[in-house]
Amino acid sequence: MAASFINNKHLLWRAGFGPGIEQVNDLKNKNIKTILKDVFNEETFSPIVYETPDIEPIEYTDPKATAEQKREIQKINQKQNNELNLNFLKKMTDSKEQLREKMAFFWHGHFATRINNPKFNQQLLNTIREKSLGNFKDLLFEVSRSPAMLSFLNNQQNKKDHPNENFAREVMELFTMGHGNYTEKDIREAARAFTGWGYDKEGNFNERKKLHDTGTKTFLGKTGNFTGDDILNIILEQKSTAEFITTKIYTFFVNEKPDPGKIKDLSEDFYRSGYDIKKLMSEIFSSSWFYDKKNIGNRIKSPTELLTGMMRILPMNIQNPENINIYQKLLGQMLLYPPNVAGWPNGKSWIDSSTLMLRLQIPQIWSGLRPMEYSAKEDDDMDMGMKSREALNKSFKNPNVIIDWTKVDQVLAQKKAEDYLIVNSESLDMDIVNQFSDKSIKINVINLMSTPEYQLM
Amino acid sequence: MIIKRREFLKISSLATASLLVPNFLQSMALDNALNPSQKILIVLQFTGGNDGLNTIIPTKNDIYFKERNTIAVKDSLALNDETGINPSLSYFKELFDNGELSLMNNVGYPNPDKSHFRSMDIWHSASKSDEFLETGWLGRFLDEECYKCEHPTQALEVDDMLSLALKGENNKAFAFKDPKKLYQTSQEKYFKSLYNNDHHHDDETVSYLYKTLGSTINNADYIFEKSKAKKINSGIPKF
Numbered sequence: 001m002a003a004s005f006i007n008n009k010h011l012l013w014r015a016g017f018g019p020g021i022e023q024v025n026d027l028k029n030k031n032i033k034t035i036l037k038d039v040f041n042e043e044t045f046s047p048i049v050y051e052t053p054d055i056e057p058i059e060y061t062d063p064k065a066t067a068e069q070k071r072e073i074q075k076i077n078q079k080q081n082n083e084l085n086l087n088f089l090k091k092m093t094d095s096k097e098q099l100r101e102k103m104a105f106f107w108h109g110h111f112a113t114r115i116n117n118p119k120f121n122q123q124l125l126n127t128i129r130e131k132s133l134g135n136f137k138d139l140l141f142e143v144s145r146s147p148a149m150l151s152f153l154n155n156q157q158n159k160k161d162h163p164n165e166n167f168a169r170e171v172m173e174l175f176t177m178g179h180g181n182y183t184e185k186d187i188r189e190a191a192r193a194f195t196g197w198g199y200d201k202e203g204n205f206n207e208r209k210k211l212h213d214t215g216t217k218t219f220l221g222k223t224g225n226f227t228g229d230d231i232l233n234i235i236l237e238q239k240s241t242a243e244f245i246t247t248k249i250y251t252f253f254v255n256e257k258p259d260p261g262k263i264k265d266l267s268e269d270f271y272r273s274g275y276d277i278k279k280l281m282s283e284i285f286s287s288s289w290f291y292d293k294k295n296i297g298n299r300i301k302s303p304t305e306l307l308t309g310m311m312r313i314l315p316m317n318i319q320n321p322e323n324i325n326i327y328q329k330l331l332g333q334m335l336l337y338p339p340n341v342a343g344w345p346n347g348k349s350w351i352d353s354s355t356l357m358l359r360l361q362i363p364q365i366w367s368g369l370r371p372m373e374y375s376a377k378e379d380d381d382m383d384m385g386m387k388s389r390e391a392l393n394k395s396f397k398n399p400n401v402i403i404d405w406t407k408v409d410q411v412l413a414q415k416k417a418e419d420y421l422i423v424n425s426e427s428l429d430m431d432i433v434n435q436f437s438d439k440s441i442k443i444n445v446i447n448l449m450s451t452p453e454y455q456l457m
Numbered sequence: 458m459i460i461k462r463r464e465f466l467k468i469s470s471l472a473t474a475s476l477l478v479p480n481f482l483q484s485m486a487l488d489n490a491l492n493p494s495q496k497i498l499i500v501l502q503f504t505g506g507n508d509g510l511n512t513i514i515p516t517k518n519d520i521y522f523k524e525r526n527t528i529a530v531k532d533s534l535a536l537n538d539e540t541g542i543n544p545s546l547s548y549f550k551e552l553f554d555n556g557e558l559s560l561m562n563n564v565g566y567p568n569p570d571k572s573h574f575r576s577m578d579i580w581h582s583a584s585k586s587d588e589f590l591e592t593g594w595l596g597r598f599l600d601e602e603c604y605k606c607e608h609p610t611q612a613l614e615v616d617d618m619l620s621l622a623l624k625g626e627n628n629k630a631f632a633f634k635d636p637k638k639l640y641q642t643s644q645e646k647y648f649k650s651l652y653n654n655d656h657h658h659d660d661e662t663v664s665y666l667y668k669t670l671g672s673t674i675n676n677a678d679y680i681f682e683k684s685k686a687k688k689i690n691s692g693i694p695k696f
Contacts, residue, residue, distance in 0.1 A: 114572075114574065166568075169587075298660060298662050299662075300662060300666075330617075330618060332618075339574065339578060340574065340575060340578055340589050341589070342589040345591040347662075348662075348665055349591050349624070351665070351666065351669055352619045352624065352629045352632070352669070353619070353629070353631050353632065353633075353669060353672065353673040353676065354617055354618045354619050354632045354633070355618070355619075356666065356669050356670060356673065357642060357643075357673060360648065360670075361642070373638060374617045374618070375617055375634075376617075376618070377504070377616060377617075377618055377620075427658050427660065427663050429651065429654045431654075432647075432650045432651055432654055435650070436646070436647045436650070447647065450647065450648075451651060452651070452663065452666035452667055452670060453663065453666075455666055456662065456663070456666075
């Protein structure tokens with residue numbers, strides 16, 4: 001296989017969500033520089049919104065709200081959040097701005113929040129999508145001021161005489177410098193500087209100066225009566241911030257095993273550029289080492305990458321897309337619902353006997369050749385009070401996927417499907433695959449996607 | 458779920474409890490597999506909230522009765538001088554009196570953020586309240602003890618998907634709900650052939666995937682064999 005073919009595949013999987021059905025011929029015909037240009041494509045920004053209309057705003061915690069009103073609010077919230085989730089998934093699948101969305105997916109796991117308010121979720125999601133290839137400084141400021149983050153990390157409760165350190169701690173530990181580059185005292189002082197930072201019901205950032213501790217703080221060796229903005233600026237002055245972010249980006253986009261030498265070079269450039277994300281990604285994807293054999297086909301697809309990859313390469317109509325989230329749940333990655341502020345773990349953590357078997361069966365399930373027999377873990381709290389039949393029915397609603405096999409036949413005719421579907425099929429025993437595939441492209445494609453090798457990108 | 462919390466809490470004897478256990482587990486002939494003197498740990502994970510203060514009541518605490526004046530449990534069954542158990546849990550009181558039940562009361566973590574998910578994570582991972590672990594306490598036990606496990610089934614979870622508690626760094630327990638269905642899937646010729654014809658993989662990640670596939674196939678086989686109906690000889694009437 002020509003070097004450019006495999007490099008094109010590698011780039012499309014890492015800088016995006018895999019080749020789309022319309023890109024199949026590009027893999028052979030297009031030059032890497034052209035593909036590179038394609039993935040960096042940015043058009044006028046279009047936000048993701050939820051469709052279900054908001055109802056009369058009532059604070060969930062309002063003592064006057066009746067139990068029924070609360071249930072209604074919860075139901076609407078769930079619906080709206082699910083719509084955001086699906087629309088994000090749709091963007092990843094359909095967008096011609098593949099790197100922008102892939103980068104947004106990365107930031108979504110990096111600046112992880114888990115809250116119920118759909119308005120706040122929508123705002124944060126669009127912030128990271130719009131700024132995903134911009135400047136990390138801007139991104140950090142906007143995320144830190146977002147009601148989603150401030151609420152999730154309890155900064156609304158961070159007030160002058162009752163400081164709450166949670167926000168300051170996570171900003172430093174998880175979002176910027178990483179462990180070991182600051183002290184507990186730094187956290188306390190930073191928390192003081194962030195006092196007052198909050199938001200109103202509409203989701204507007206509000207500095208609430210009356211609640212702000214205006215005293216002198218000493219942070220990372222500097223002294224002054226710092227505000228939250230000052231703290232963020234000081235954090236950005238630290239080279240450790242550039243290193244931490246670069247390392248995370250390297251391990252997500254290049255190789256789980258960090259290469260300290262390359263990361264050092266990249267992070268110095270990143271720092272010098274003033275935290276230009278686009279430049280950093282361009283440097284990575286244009287470097288020859290990015291295309292080293294050891295970096296190709298060695299990353300276990302996250303559930304999101306697995307699902308979108310399939311949806312991109314197989315032309316399909318999903319009649320009930322709102323039910324795709326059952327796969328997200330079973331495979332362990334529901335967008336907007338990271339397990340905690342550290343985001344999602346990677347690599348082998350995605351794989352255990354249950355998740356592997358389900359991954360191997362999805363192509364057959366979506367082709368209608370096999371029923372879906374897994375149920376997600378139930379939450380007794382949520383099911384209690386539901387009639388048992390309701391609870392049973394709730395456990396699986398079919399997304400009703402209809403794949404256009406005619407189109408697949410056309411596009412893959414006369415081609416070795418394994419070359420196009422799998423990044424590195426060297427380890428795959430094609431004799432076995434062929435043994436189980438009749439002469440049809442459809443069965444061959446399904447079998448290829450039902451292999452351990454298909455789990456890799 | 459296998460057992461609803463409310464059902465379990467209402468049990469009145471071990472016999473009724475045994476009715477809640479899936480048949481295949483009851484009939485599993487594991488006696489040959491394990492050293493007879495070895496103990497088996499069964500973990501029942503109740504997922505969901507619980508009002509601890511009304512489960513184990515601080516009978517001598519005025520604040521409790523004052524602050525909960527409409528919902529305080531006044532007729533709790535005494536466990537000791539200062540604590541009582543909710544009267545609906547009379548069977549558990551019996552067990553306690555017989556020295557067969559221990560309680561760890563008032564378990565929590567500093568500055569709780571009241572997130573259900575955070576609490577569950579800490580519970581499953583046994584992490585400190587300021588750390589985030591990707592492995593669980595039972596999973597880490599498997600990592601320590603299981604590097605040369607003879608049986609593929611040191612730890613099992615009865616559910617379709619594996620809980621964090623049983624995920625180790627290198628070793629993970631095996632989750633399934635129905636041994637027959639699991640067996641049927643694992644025996645499918647395609648997956649079996651892929652695994653059987655697997656050559657040695659240089660790449661570590663590919664190896665890991667095939668190893669997981671292999672252990673799934675082997676475990677499913679082993680479990681299905683062991684779970685084939687074997688009547689329990691306990692004399693307890695089954696209805």
